[in-house]
Amino acid sequence: MTTLTTSANDAPAVDAPTSTGSRSTRILGILILVGSAIGAYLGLVTSDADRIQKDAVRLFYVHVPVVSLMYIPVILCSVASIMWLRKRTDGWDALASSSAEVAAVFVGLGLVTGALWGEITWGTYWTWDARLTSTALLFLLLLGYLALRRYPAEPAARARVSAVVGILLVPNAILVHYSVSWWRSLHQDATRGFDTTMDGNQLSTYAVAQGVFVLILVWLSIHAYRNAWLALRAERGDLDLAIARRMADDDPTGGI
């Protein structure tokens, strides 16, 4: 039979963490900081300018890893949404919302770095290039999802609606990508493409950059997930408290 109150004897032997950090994330964090420093030095100082792109390649060291990784949290959000519909647990809900948040950061950065790269190589920030346009629409899709999640509503209703919109993220992104690519292929100049093979110390610099961004993605995802989980728990706590108060109001004797 469970007691209604907790006593000091029930307190867990291990102290609960006071933040979303843990040993693994701290190690990751240090690796990221060190790796970033090395990567920045390599990318900005010691590596050579590209034969064709000249120094625009230095933006590639940031842009390519970001766009190569940005689909992972998007897909994760859709998958988590499907799993939530089947299992209805907070964990999947937290995974869906946190992945979308991380995805928005990566997609947004991909857009900005892509536009800046275009500014250097093509002379303008925006050319309605297929990749850039699809990414912009993906960003808007994500913003819509995030706006939905922030909406004040019953947690269960919000989770349900978010799940459906989340599942649709991947099909929408695919449809957008396909239609925009087809559209732009009808107009594409041959000169738009760039020889993107990397030689010499460019390759090693890129490898460092890619590695660091993978670590960044993992670190952000872990923290975001734990945050989302805590937020759901806090909401539930508020709800229980409100219900308990209401019951206490209705029954002056205190319940039992």
Place this chain on the structure above:
Amino acid sequence: MLLAYTDVGTIVFGWGITVAAIGGYALALVRRGKRLSRVVPPEDRRWS
């Protein structure tokens, strides 16, 4: 050496925005995490 190449401004800006965005988001996450951890009971905070 840093200033010797073309389009320095744009490139530095690009790196800068990346650092700012990721760093800023990371900071926001950590702060939000600390705040939420204070509110949520210990049984629900199980990671180390």
Place this chain on the structure above:
Amino acid sequence: MLADARLIAAKDLRIELRSKVGLGQMVPFAVLLLVLFGLALDPDSGVLSRATPGLYWIAVLFSGLLAVQRAFAVEAAPGVAEALRLSGVDPAGYFLGKFAAVAAQLVVLQMVLVVGVVVLYGADLDGPLLLLATATAATVAIAAAGTLYGVLAAGLRVRDTLVPLLLLPALAPVLLGATRASEAALDGGLGDGWGWCGLLAAFGVLYVGFGLLFFGTLLEET
């Protein structure tokens, strides 16, 4: 399921006919858009006639938004959603019914817009078969996606800006397809037009499928 669909569609259309919000507000809004475009895009420079397909479909999209929001505002009144659930209406049937009602309104809307575009922009309706096919496919696509995202309004009582933010990026491929197909038809070089029409049809089928799949979830009790 189909019986339920017919019931829901009939109810919605009857409400529309009686209240005349559709006729009274959406159609004038669409025509207003056409006129505003004319004001913004100097008719003498030829931009307007070149941009006609795009402007037409944007007008359809935005008016369609109104139709969708209206479709679910009808049920946002407290107790109505509950009553529907209790009445045992099949969610799939409910989706099809709502979808049909929205599609019907879009058809009426487009009939007016076509006249508007011919009169105001001097459009020559070449390639009528492709135009018709495009309009049909795009209407299905917009109505299906709109109904699916629109039910969110009924579920969450959201502000008016959320549904557009969710729906319009999802409809970007439809805008692309419909415009390119219409351009192809009007230019006479039908080449890619039917391909784009196919894309629209695929989108429509996909979203009707999603609607049937997810509507039950969206209508669940908390």
